[in-house]
Amino acid sequence: MRRTWLLLVGVLGAALGLGIVTVAQGTPTIRIAHPWAGGEWDVFQPVVEAAENALGIEIEAQLIRPADLRTVLPIQWAAGVAPADLFFGPTVPLILRGARGGHLMDLTDLASPEDFFPGMCDPVMVEGRLYALPYTQKPKVPGFWYRYSFFEEHGLAEPANWPEFLALLDQIKAIGTVEAPIVTPVEHGEGWVLGDLVENILIAFGGPQLHRELAAGTIRWTDPLVKAILEYRLVPLIQRGYFTEPTEIFPAVEKWWTGEGPLISILTALLGVIEDPEDAGLFVIPGATGYVVAPDYVFVSSYTRYPEEARALARWFATEGQELHIQRGGGVFATKPVPRELYPPVERRVADLLAGMACLPDIEQVCGGDFKVASYRSWPLLWVDPQSLSEILETLEEKQPQP
Amino acid sequence: MLSNSSGILRILFFLPALLLVVVFVFYPAIHTVCTSFFTPDGKFAPLSSYAAALGRREVKAALIHNFVWIAIHLPVTLLGGLVLAVLLMHVKGRNFIRPMIVLGMVTPTAVGGLIVRFIFDRRLGIVPAFLTLFGVSPKSWISYPETALFALILGSVWLWTGFSFILHLAGLQTIPRDYYDAAKVDGATPWRSFFAITLPLLRPVTLVVAVLTIIWELKTFALVYTATMGGPGVATNVLALQMFTDAFQRFDFNSGSVVATLLLILVMVFAIPLIWRSAR
Numbered sequence: 001m002r003r004t005w006l007l008l009v010g011v012l013g014a015a016l017g018l019g020i021v022t023v024a025q026g027t028p029t030i031r032i033a034h035p036w037a038g039g040e041w042d043v044f045q046p047v048v049e050a051a052e053n054a055l056g057i058e059i060e061a062q063l064i065r066p067a068d069l070r071t072v073l074p075i076q077w078a079a080g081v082a083p084a085d086l087f088f089g090p091t092v093p094l095i096l097r098g099a100r101g102g103h104l105m106d107l108t109d110l111a112s113p114e115d116f117f118p119g120m121c122d123p124v125m126v127e128g129r130l131y132a133l134p135y136t137q138k139p140k141v142p143g144f145w146y147r148y149s150f151f152e153e154h155g156l157a158e159p160a161n162w163p164e165f166l167a168l169l170d171q172i173k174a175i176g177t178v179e180a181p182i183v184t185p186v187e188h189g190e191g192w193v194l195g196d197l198v199e200n201i202l203i204a205f206g207g208p209q210l211h212r213e214l215a216a217g218t219i220r221w222t223d224p225l226v227k228a229i230l231e232y233r234l235v236p237l238i239q240r241g242y243f244t245e246p247t248e249i250f251p252a253v254e255k256w257w258t259g260e261g262p263l264i265s266i267l268t269a270l271l272g273v274i275e276d277p278e279d280a281g282l283f284v285i286p287g288a289t290g291y292v293v294a295p296d297y298v299f300v301s302s303y304t305r306y307p308e309e310a311r312a313l314a315r316w317f318a319t320e321g322q323e324l325h326i327q328r329g330g331g332v333f334a335t336k337p338v339p340r341e342l343y344p345p346v347e348r349r350v351a352d353l354l355a356g357m358a359c360l361p362d363i364e365q366v367c368g369g370d371f372k373v374a375s376y377r378s379w380p381l382l383w384v385d386p387q388s389l390s391e392i393l394e395t396l397e398e399k400q401p402q403p
Numbered sequence: 404m405l406s407n408s409s410g411i412l413r414i415l416f417f418l419p420a421l422l423l424v425v426v427f428v429f430y431p432a433i434h435t436v437c438t439s440f441f442t443p444d445g446k447f448a449p450l451s452s453y454a455a456a457l458g459r460r461e462v463k464a465a466l467i468h469n470f471v472w473i474a475i476h477l478p479v480t481l482l483g484g485l486v487l488a489v490l491l492m493h494v495k496g497r498n499f500i501r502p503m504i505v506l507g508m509v510t511p512t513a514v515g516g517l518i519v520r521f522i523f524d525r526r527l528g529i530v531p532a533f534l535t536l537f538g539v540s541p542k543s544w545i546s547y548p549e550t551a552l553f554a555l556i557l558g559s560v561w562l563w564t565g566f567s568f569i570l571h572l573a574g575l576q577t578i579p580r581d582y583y584d585a586a587k588v589d590g591a592t593p594w595r596s597f598f599a600i601t602l603p604l605l606r607p608v609t610l611v612v613a614v615l616t617i618i619w620e621l622k623t624f625a626l627v628y629t630a631t632m633g634g635p636g637v638a639t640n641v642l643a644l645q646m647f648t649d650a651f652q653r654f655d656f657n658s659g660s661v662v663a664t665l666l667l668i669l670v671m672v673f674a675i676p677l678i679w680r681s682a683r
Contacts, residue, residue, distance in 0.1 A: 070651060070652065071651045074654060093654075097654065186546075188628075188629060188630075188631070188632050189545065189630065189631035189632045189633075189634045189635065189639075190632050190634065191634070245525055245542065245543050245546050246543070246546045246635075247543075248520065369652070369653045369654065369655075370653050372652070373648055373652050373653065376632070376634070377632065377633060377634035377635065377636055377637065378634075378635075378636055380546065380634055380635040381548060381634065381635040381636040381638075383546075384546050384547050384548070384635060385547075385548065388636070392636075395460075395636075
């Protein structure tokens with residue numbers, strides 16, 4: 001019995017000693033929560049390792065998807081805790097909620113909005129203070145991806161104007177193996193990809209200012225200009241059978257790759273999931289002068305144990321970190337001006353195509369909440385029932401935040 | 404003295420479970436109901452909170468869809484389970500066929516939602532493929548508002564019929580063989596035996612299945628979440644999904660609590676009569 005007690009005391013003492021030693025070593029371990037898995041993590045992991053070397057810290061990375069972050073963070077904030085010190089995510093309303101509630105650190109002194117592309121920082125500023133830094137982005141291209149090999153095989157060419165675009169669609173439709181010229185991707189029935197296309201069409205025919213005013217709520221969704229653009233540019237494409245039925249996103253990419261739906265309008269993350277990115281070509285909607293983005297922002301929890309280290313890490317990611325990240329490809333682009341040589345050849349081609357265009361925050365990410373839910377559910381309805389356009393625009397206006 | 408100490412011992416054993424139920428069931432339920440009486444800015448306004456929630460298109464649609472779900476799903480699973488149980492009571496190879504029927508029951512509902520998406524897919528789905536034999540042109544059922552809800556309900560029937568089957572089968576096995584033998588001697592046909600003996604003696608089981616099925620139908624969430632997220636539009640929105648959307652996507656916990664309380668009331672409307680009936 002005595003021996004057992006002695007053994008127990010010995011084990012407890014060793015454990016206590018080990019704990020003291022561990023604490024005494026004092027290397028800060030910064031916990032980061034990121035949304036990247038699989039191939040995307042393979043691209044991000046070296047950036048994390050580089051951060052550890054550059055700043056002399058340890059980083060513990062955990063995967064938390066944006067949808068889970070939206071659920072987890074408000075609850076944890078209410079308890080005065082957070083699952084990580086630093087977060088990556090595109091959800092602007094969550095960032096603003098955290099900023100207004102005092103759950104995020106003010107990062108105004110770490111960077112200036114002028115360091116990034118115009119408009120990148122605007123959505124995450126509260127009363128002139130910056131609460132998140134733009135990290136990387138995957139632009140929602142204002143056009144359509146195609147395969148060079150497919151176009152070559154069928155003697156097709158990129159269109160220079162809208163009539164040529166319509167002629168191209170007819171040419172593709174006439175190919176026997178094609179289900180419809182343009183694939184219609186949805187994710188779990190949600191139409192965020194379709195929403196991006198709608199926004200890009202509005203930008204192409206209404207200009208970037210229309211998009212800015214829609215996002216701000218000063219132009220409403222039932223505005224005659226908004227309705228006219230969709231009614232006369234998008235709805236006819238749907239009615240003429242140029243789009244496939246709404247298809248889950250990965251089977252949709254598969255359909256695009258095999259040529260059953262040779263055109264797809266989707267964000268540049270496509271380049272990270274296809275076998276041969278060199279074969280992916282892109283043409284913009286004729287007349288487009290802007291495109292939609294939903295940057296991943298990096299923000300710091302107020303509840304971090306290492307505020308100085310976490311802020312330094314956030315700054316590093318927003319500056320050197322994103323430059324490292326974009327060099328690894330996967331359709332990832334910078335949110336600040338960078339030398340085009342940093343991009344791999346495929347991404348460089350896309351960057352050249354988008355150069356000079358206005359970069360506009362995704363309305364669904366900016367507005368969030370009821371509007372985002374309604375928008376995600378409504379666009380797949382338009383694709384199966386084009387007559388429902390008026391009803392959809394009324395629903396969106398109802399949920400649209402007031403200016 | 405002996406009965407006092409054994410009474411105290413009983414309470415002591417009962418206490419931990421009661422504590423867990425109070426902390427994790429009663430308290431959250433009461434707190435949710437109380438939250439539903441307040442607006443987001445903290446004002447006590449139960450009538451306007453409920454009126455505002457019930458006035459929303461998505462909530463009205465969800466309520467209707469849940470009732471449609473019950474109207475179709477309940478009779479089909481109840482009858483389907485009963486018929487399968489009767490048919491597979493004595494048939495050869497039943498030990499091979501029965502597990503296939505309960506396969507849906509052991510499939511996680513979220514996985515069931517993914518499976519439903521593919522079952523009704525225009526190119527990959529067996530349902531559109533089967534219907535082409537009758538000249539019906541294929542389409543992806545869950546993409547269209549007029550067929551999406553029906554597709555989910557059919558998928559739910561596949562997932563839940565195993566439950567009805569298992570319980571009815573167990574009930575059938577408790578009916579004494581003598582009753583059927585006596586009926587046979589008296590000249591009763593199999594149909595007569597079914598309606599005069601089987602159905603009445605299975606009534607308690609059928610009641611249990613009916614109420615549990617209604618509760619399943621009212622709280623259905625994972626299937627809809629993974630298959631359609633309530634779309635296209637609000638064509639497949641249901642109360643449990645609306646509750647989640649309000650609380651965790653719109654961050655409106657008061658609205659979410661209103662929907663949760665409505666759900667609680669609906670479940671109680673169906674469950675309480677059963678409990679009374681069983682107690683009698």
